[in-house]
Amino acid sequence: MIYRELGKLEEEGRHITIGMSGAGWMGSGFIAQVRHVPGMRVAVLADEDTRKAYSVLTGSGVEEEDIVQTDSPGRAADTVRTGKCVVTGDYTLAAQIDPVDIVTDVTPSPMTGAETAYAAINNEKDVVLINIEADVTVGRVLKKLAAGKKGVLYTVSSGDEPGCLMELWDFVNSLGYEPVVIGKGKNNPLQTDATPDSVRESAERDSKNPFQVASYVDGTKTMFEMCCAANATGCIPMKRGMIGPEADIETVSRVFALKADGGIATAPYSVDFVQGKSMAGGVFITVRIQDERIAEDLKYLKVGSGKYFTFFRPFHLWFLEAPISFARAYLYRQTTLVPLDEPVADVMTVAKKTIKAGDRLDNFGGYTFYGIIDRAGEARKLNALPVGLAPGARMKRDVWKDKLITWDDVELDESNILVRLRRMQDGL
Numbered sequence: 001m002i003y004r005e006l007g008k009l010e011e012e013g014r015h016i017t018i019g020m021s022g023a024g025w026m027g028s029g030f031i032a033q034v035r036h037v038p039g040m041r042v043a044v045l046a047d048e049d050t051r052k053a054y055s056v057l058t059g060s061g062v063e064e065e066d067i068v069q070t071d072s073p074g075r076a077a078d079t080v081r082t083g084k085c086v087v088t089g090d091y092t093l094a095a096q097i098d099p100v101d102i103v104t105d106v107t108p109s110p111m112t113g114a115e116t117a118y119a120a121i122n123n124e125k126d127v128v129l130i131n132i133e134a135d136v137t138v139g140r141v142l143k144k145l146a147a148g149k150k151g152v153l154y155t156v157s158s159g160d161e162p163g164c165l166m167e168l169w170d171f172v173n174s175l176g177y178e179p180v181v182i183g184k185g186k187n188n189p190l191q192t193d194a195t196p197d198s199v200r201e202s203a204e205r206d207s208k209n210p211f212q213v214a215s216y217v218d219g220t221k222t223m224f225e226m227c228c229a230a231n232a233t234g235c236i237p238m239k240r241g242m243i244g245p246e247a248d249i250e251t252v253s254r255v256f257a258l259k260a261d262g263g264i265a266t267a268p269y270s271v272d273f274v275q276g277k278s279m280a281g282g283v284f285i286t287v288r289i290q291d292e293r294i295a296e297d298l299k300y301l302k303v304g305s306g307k308y309f310t311f312f313r314p315f316h317l318w319f320l321e322a323p324i325s326f327a328r329a330y331l332y333r334q335t336t337l338v339p340l341d342e343p344v345a346d347v348m349t350v351a352k353k354t355i356k357a358g359d360r361l362d363n364f365g366g367y368t369f370y371g372i373i374d375r376a377g378e379a380r381k382l383n384a385l386p387v388g389l390a391p392g393a394r395m396k397r398d399v400w401k402d403k404l405i406t407w408d409d410v411e412l413d414e415s416n417i418l419v420r421l422r423r424m425q426d427g428l
Contacts, residue, residue, distance in 0.1 A: 009039030016330045019044035019094020021116040022107035023053040030106045030319040037323045043080045044094040053087045092119035106130040110137040110388035114418040126153040132228040137388025139339045141425035155335035157325035162228035164316045165283045166337040177287040181256040183272045185279030194218040215365030223347045223373040230345040235271040240374045248278040253308040256286040282314040343376040348384035349405040363391045
């Protein structure tokens with residue numbers, strides 16, 4: 001059992017040593033959680049705001065005298081060996097330190113995630129990302145690069161909806177049940193025109209960044225999440241943007257039955273989401289059971305009735321449960337979520353307002369764009385700009401509100417590691 005293995009490491013004075021990027025809300029939460037996990041520690045914290053990184057560590061209980069700020073691999077390695085922590089502004093530093101076992105990025109930034117993971121793979125370090133945006137944008141090429149390094153593991157962690165869905169996916173498929181729809185419960189109604197201004201009051205009430213909250217409301221985060229799950233399972237969105245019906249645990253099995261049986265699902269192995277409070281924050285898989293005996297048993301066990309049943313996990317704990325994926329990777333060489341060799345979906349960039357030539361796109365949940373999922377082949381056909389590349393892109397021409405933004409509409413920094421990896425991935 002994982003907890004026994006971790007306890008054994010702790011008793012022996014050994015730890016799974018993690019180097020990470022990101023000192024924001026997610027990163028600070030992950031560090032706080034790891035402090036309670038036996039046999040595991042965060043030894044390197046990278047963030048461009050090193051003062052914030054320093055305060056995150058002290059706020060989690062690390063003594064000031066046990067923190068060293070350096071960008072030197074040699075000094076950093078010596079610091080980690082003594083059991084102290086390193087703060088750095090260099091996202092590649094953890095990958096260069098021998099005592100570090102696993103490298104991670106705990107941000108929603110595809111750029112930071114790509115830079116961190118690429119450096120780790122090049123230095124033959126395992127990667128466990130708490131960053132689905134990076135995986136959706138360049139995960140397939142990162143997986144391929146890791147496979148080219150003997151013994152190097154690449155995976156996305158559990159905790160966010162895609163990783164939790166993969167655990168449920170393994171459960172359902174191991175029992176031989178036929179998945180019809182996999183998905184999540186969206187925490188708030190979909191409003192594609194949401195901006196930091198429109199959500200500021202609720203964001204401040206919850207002490208969250210308005211851009212972050214707006215990315216939830218405008219659907220960009222949901223599109224990333226379901227695209228990540230789609231590309232790891234082969235499940236396909238039934239339409240652009242998915243359907244997102246209102247449903248609860250009592251009705252979801254009927255809603256996502258196949259059309260021939262009165263539902264809205266067009267085919268098995270689809271991906272979608274539901275709206276409504278009762279399933280918000282959870283993940284689900286609706287299955288079709290055609291064996292009458294199994295259907296009767298599931299009915300008796302109060303899973304549902306008829307021939308469609310939904311297995312529902314009512315929570316996801318994001319970075320708080322991510323340490324379990326780190327333990328699986330280190331102890332058993334097991335991945336939680338990796339993309340398939342061929343993508344089935346992508347998240348395209350759509351103008352949130354009319355954007356003029358010369359304008360720069362801002363960030364997820366901002367004022368200029370939102371993301372929308374579609375089948376990968378359709379995204380290629382339309383030459384749609386992957387939304388992971390949108391932040392910071394400069395517009396070369398005007399694009400009207402709610403119109404797709406294409407590769408030809410923007411100027412990208414071709415020296416940027418994220419752009420280079422995406423070009424490499426598209427060439428696979």
